[in-house]
Amino acid sequence: MASMSKITTFFNDNAESLAVEIVESVLRSMKIVIPEVEKEQAIKMYIEFFGFLGESLTEKKDGVPEDLIIWSKKNAEQQISSGGKISEIAVRYPPTRRIFAELLTRICIEFGLSLKENAYMIKKVNEMLDLSLNETIFTFEYLANSYREKAQREIAELSAPIVLIKEGIAVLPLIGMIDCYRATYILEKVVPDIANLHIQYLIVDYSGILTIDADIAKYLRQIGDILLLLGINVMITGLRPELVITVVNSRIDMSAIKTFANVKQALEYIE
Template sequence: MNSIETVAAYLIENAESLAGQIVDDILSKFQFDVPKGEIEQAVTVYTEFIEYLGEAITSEDEKVPKGLLEWSKKNGEREASLMGRISSVIERYPETRLVFIKRMTAVTMEHGLATGEVAMVNRRANYMLDISITETVRAFERYTANIIKERQREINELSAPIVPIQDGIAVLPLIGSIDSDRADHLLNHVVPRISELKIECLIMDFSGIVTIDTEVASHLFAIHDILGLLGINIIATGIRPDLASRVVREGIDFSTVQTFATVKQAIENMA
């Protein structure tokens, strides 16, 4: 067994104890207390990383083990699921790298590796650390983006409820800013429900709307046209003076839509 293979075997067999030493060294660099659970998790993480490094240094190619990529991905997803900050991962990275490389250098020199071999092990370790942190950040961002998307979907659901008020009559209160995503949600999710509820007249109340533009207005007119084809009458209420002025400036034509100042007035007109 040559010296590189000896070091590889040593790293794999002693991964846990080396990980414990590295974590202790890293913790001594930080000026804050770390919960016991996080320390144990860090030891587990570095144990796996050192095992991957042991496998990598005996490989002829520069490819990163698939296991390391999956491991890094899980690290990023875990941090995101705990509502952590990606900066909390990155800010510890420089000190972690220095400690890790120092420990690996000591191990390789203790096993009598030549200068070139020590450099090769450190180069491979640095490369793996770089790939690992990159994949961790990407996984964190993907997971966070999915969380944001799901929360936006929930917000869209809550911000556009269909409220039945009489047989065949319902109110659709529009709240906040209507952007393209919310307009698409109305078109693809709310409209089908209106038809399923056998609503004959829908009052779209704009009193909670902050702003509107021509793109959003086109979506709302599409909703108006689709519901009209289904035989559902559309009434608009709550278009405030400032919103009406904005509508006029944007060149939006609401003249084909029956409007009232309030939901109450619209209902009284039906009596």
């Protein structure tokens, strides 16, 4: 225990120089250059890391320092905002573990610690690095899902705009690929907006649709039924042969909805 107390004192007295050594060694080992501000953040985090490690050796303290958690989350946030991959962060951990092991072994030899004490210190460091890596990955996945959902909402809004072209007549041009998310968006967001327009005719144009499967075709047919029940005359335009084949193979009854080759023909019919 006396030797561990000396190590704790050593870590507290030399935390900054040890932190700089770790950061510089990892960057040199991986042959990478990071912005100076990121380098300073890493050094600041490792200063607290060594202080926490020293306390954990003498006080049997578990967990990780708060700065390590904050730093791990920031790494994930920076990767998301820059469009980077989580692997670019994960690959830094193996050389960090190796450099820590070499540093701690050197210190243990200088202070005359046993192999068991050396192994214990390396174990503590690995546990802290494991928690850091887990926090980075969890934060990255959470943010990635949030960004993905935001992008889906934005795409859904752009892919199903309601265009009021005349009094009582609107066009709903469907654009891109319709999946379950966008079909649900149309049902929950677009249909109520259409109902609030108090229109008589809605022309649903499929000419911008890349592809749909049988399930989505049935979903869109249900949306059409809802609009019909709201008293809106629904017309379909722009069905390409491959889309027609999907509808026919799905055995969807389209007899209640008039279809036209294009929007112009549908408008001529209405007039």
